[in-house]
Amino acid sequence: MTAQPADTRTSLTTVSRETDVPAAAALALGDDALVLSHRLGEWIGHAPVLEEEVALTNIALDLLGQARVLLSMVGDEDELAYLREERAFTNLQLVEQPNGDFAHTIARQLYFSVYQHLLYGQLAAGDGPFAPLAAKAVKETAYHRDHAEQWTLRLGDGTQASHERMQRACEALWRFTGEMFQPVAGLDSVDWTGLEAAWLESLEDVLRRATLTLPEGPRSAPWAAGAGRQGVHTEPFGRMLAEMQHLHRSHPGATW
Amino acid sequence: MTTADWPLWEVFVRSRRGLSHTHAGSLHAPDAEMALRNARDLYTRRGEGVSIWVVPSAAITASSPDEKDPFFEPAADKPYRHPTFYEIPEGVKHL
Numbered sequence: 191m192t193a194q195p196a197d198t199r200t201s202l203t204t205v206s207r208e209t210d211v212p213a214a215a216a217l218a219l220g221d222d223a224l225v226l227s228h229r230l231g232e233w234i235g236h237a238p239v240l241e242e243e244v245a246l247t248n249i250a251l252d253l254l255g256q257a258r259v260l261l262s263m264v265g266d267e268d269e270l271a272y273l274r275e276e277r278a279f280t281n282l283q284l285v286e287q288p289n290g291d292f293a294h295t296i297a298r299q300l301y302f303s304v305y306q307h308l309l310y311g312q313l314a315a316g317d318g319p320f321a322p323l324a325a326k327a328v329k330e331t332a333y334h335r336d337h338a339e340q341w342t343l344r345l346g347d348g349t350q351a352s353h354e355r356m357q358r359a360c361e362a363l364w365r366f367t368g369e370m371f372q373p374v375a376g377l378d379s380v381d382w383t384g385l386e387a388a389w390l391e392s393l394e395d396v397l398r399r400a401t402l403t404l405p406e407g408p409r410s411a412p413w414a415a416g417a418g419r420q421g422v423h424t425e426p427f428g429r430m431l432a433e434m435q436h437l438h439r440s441h442p443g444a445t446w
Numbered sequence: 447m448t449t450a451d452w453p454l455w456e457v458f459v460r461s462r463r464g465l466s467h468t469h470a471g472s473l474h475a476p477d478a479e480m481a482l483r484n485a486r487d488l489y490t491r492r493g494e495g496v497s498i499w500v501v502p503s504a505a506i507t508a509s510s511p512d513e514k515d516p517f518f519e520p521a522a523d524k525p526y527r528h529p530t531f532y533e534i535p536e537g538v539k540h541l
Binding site: 239240241242244245248336337340344 | 479
């Protein structure tokens with residue numbers, strides 16, 4: 191696809207003609223991966239230990255790789271990443287949440303990687319346009335999921351301080367988890383109800399083994415005007431985008 | 447928790463089937479399972495391995511530099527221990 195003016199939003203609701211890829215679905219999955227990748231990248235130079243910094247950035251690079259493939263299905267990857275306005279991003283609100291303390295990052299990883307692993311598993315088993323990508327990505331996300339589960343077990347069943355922080359993080363992010371199971375247009379083969387049941391079952395199991403309690407609150411904010419998939423985002427996302435996009439916007443066309 | 451609380455682990459990586467595990471480096475981790483995962487991220491991210499061992503550094507008994515002479519010096523002047531003096535009989539193919 192050739193370069194498009196800044197407002198690419200209308201064109202994205204249609205199916206990309208060359209590839210028969212449902213553009214809205216590619217964009218939703220791609221934005222999830224891109225935004226979470228950027229958040230994880232923010233740990234560079236700040237992670238609690240060097241080994242963990244490499245682990246988190248390895249995951250970030252996996253996600254960036256997925257994002258590049260997905261966004262390239264829709265248009266020019268750089269334009270989509272660096273020149274869209276906040277409202278044109280369709281990522282889940284969960285992935286845009288700030289890193290917080292390490293427990294918050296791990297809770298966000300746990301919620302998202304279990305979801306992504308189950309979703310890619312379903313997509314890989316089908317024969318849709320996302321099957322080849324999902325078949326490769328499902329192995330990456332299996333590792334992301336394992337990483338998050340291992341840390342959840344250790345933080346939950348660690349010291350009293352780590353237990354409290356991990357529980358607090360799980361509670362704080364709980365209200366962003368309902369949105370994950372909103373059907374995405376173009377992913378018609380996905381069994382969203384089954385996905386949600388499998389996700390809840392996994393979460394119950396991991397949290398129980400980590401001596402944590404499954405949060406009980408609502409899984410979406412009642413006052414929310416919409417969700418990330420509709421381009422409605424939480425306040426920290428604007429600041430994240432400003433940082434992510436400023437170089438490209440300040441120096442258009444700059445290369446290394 | 448700081449790194450000071452975490453023990454040191456030695457990492458051995460087998461680069462492909464048929465070769466032995468080779469020492470790749472060391473890292474900090476809270477336990478063996480996490481050491482294995484950290485080793486995967488640190489030492490096999492460019493496709494270097496098919497198998498990893500991690501061993502607590504404290505479990506390794508190493509020779510001391512002070513013992514270098516009694517340990518290794520006597521071997522230095524015994525060239526007859528090298529197999530170069532052995533003549534391969536004719537007709538032996540797979541030695």
